[in-house]
Amino acid sequence: MVTIPGCGFELERQPEDSEVSSGKPVRLGCGNIPPAAVVRWNRDGMGVQLSSRVYVEDGDLVITRAMKEDAGRYICSVVNITTGTSFSSKPAILTVNYRPRSTALDKRMNWSPSYLPPNTEIYSTQNFFSLPKPTWAGLTRVSSKPFY
Numbered sequence: 001m002v003t004i005p006g007c008g009f010e011l012e013r014q015p016e017d018s019e020v021s022s023g024k025p026v027r028l029g030c031g032n033i034p035p036a037a038v039v040r041w042n043r044d045g046m047g048v049q050l051s052s053r054v055y056v057e058d059g060d061l062v063i064t065r066a067m068k069e070d071a072g073r074y075i076c077s078v079v080n081i082t083t084g085t086s087f088s089s090k091p092a093i094l095t096v097n098y099r100p101r102s103t104a105l106d107k108r109m110n111w112s113p114s115y116l117p118p119n120t121e122i123y124s125t126q127n128f129f130s131l132p133k134p135t136w137a138g139l140t141r142v143s144s145k146p147f148y
Contacts, residue, residue: 015076015092020066022098030076030089033059038079043094044072071096 015028033039041048041061048054053064059078063070076089 014089015061015074017093017095019095019097020063022068022096023065026063026066026070026094028061028063028074028076028092028094029059030061030078031059033078036080036082038081040077040079042075042077043070048074066094066096068096068098070094 013029013031015030018026018028020026028041030039030041039056039059041056048061050056054070055062059076061074061076071094073091073093075091077086078088079086
């Protein structure tokens with residue numbers, strides 16, 4: 001529990017680092033905000049755009065279907081509307097894992113990772129926070145089942 005100096009209330013929890021697969025729901029906690037407070041969420045220093053897919057519920061940020069664009073550094077800010085005092089939570093990193101689409105290597109080699117023979121090595125160098133498409137540089141396939 002975090003006591004917010006000068007605000008007259010406490011936060012029962014702060015957001016924590018989370019990892020989610022693309023398309024799955026995720027909830028970042030900043031919950032049990034008192035009625036005299038307003039919650040604002042920021043991602044990477046910018047206000048979070050709320051929608052039917054991304055909304056605030058009881059102070060928590062709820063993402064119903066995570067997308068790779070949702071990955072980033074989130075901060076919950078609480079403002080006491082009576083006193084005007086505010087508090088910002090510690091940052092929480094949201095990582096969204098997703099299956100990369102076809103890459104330049106896929107097109108040059110005219111193959112798809114789902115059709116590789118067993119024990120073929122390929123590595124994905126994709127950073128989940130970067131926007132460029134991933135590249136394949138090795139991952140060992142140990143069965144004849146498709147990757148997807």
